[in-house]
Amino acid sequence: MTDRTSETRSFFRGIDVNAAPPPSLTAATGGDDENGVSSPNSTVSSISGKRSEREGNGDDANAVERASCSQGGGSDDDGGGGDGDADADGENSRKKLRLSKEQALVLEETFKDHNTLNPKQKQALANQLNLRPRQVEVWFQNRRARTKLKQTEVDCEYLKRCCENLTEENKRLQKEVQELRALKLSPHLYMHMNPPTTLTMCPSCERVAVSSTSSSSSSATMPSALSLANRNPLGPNIQRPMPINPWAAMQIKHRPFDGPSSRP
DNA sequence: GTTTACCGTGCTGTTACGTCA
């Protein structure tokens, strides 16, 4: 399980979307209320569905908690619990609960520490927040999904920039090839130039090293292969967090973006 | 040691609801 989790986790370690949690939560819950409950009329969602049954089976604590728990800080009436309200409807319509600012904050802080919960932690957190364990579980699931989505967007943006810069680089190189060919066709110009620098490729770091002397004037008149080889595809001001071929340097079984078949 | 059924959990996609402009 952890393997899959780590695989699905972004391969661009340098970018951590978790560091700055999206303001959506606070934006959603905050700004409209100061008492912590954004929707006083909201009720606890109905208990239905396979997952709820599964969790409810043999879990008396859950039932007790369901009966006793209220939402939005527990200050609401709802008499026998908002939950029973939904059940009394006899419908499958789910009533949505808006988590309070405090609840969201605690969940967010817990998520920063660990983005998954074991049953004990889940129960403890649910008790602390006056929520059902199922709600805590759902919140963590959705939070992980949001994190992944955010990370995917960041990765996508990075790859887009990478592609743009490489396209530009390719254009430049093709232009230089044309210029070099033109030089080759006019030998009298070619003869006056300094001997070309011998370049060797380092097998480990895949970088080009200069292995013979070359005057600085040559680089002024000719395109510097060294500078070209070490050129950053992201541009001079953007630090590249990974090699040009990210797959080559990574110990992963499956490449991201390979589709659903990337699962083991 | 291998197989099988069951259970718990995570992920992904979808739905439904609440809020806001």
Next chain:
DNA sequence: TATGACGTAACAGCACGGTAA
């Protein structure tokens, strides 16, 4: 007031790993 966009809680279905028989 009505409405569409957006965020998100809740759900369904699937896959996978662990475990006991």
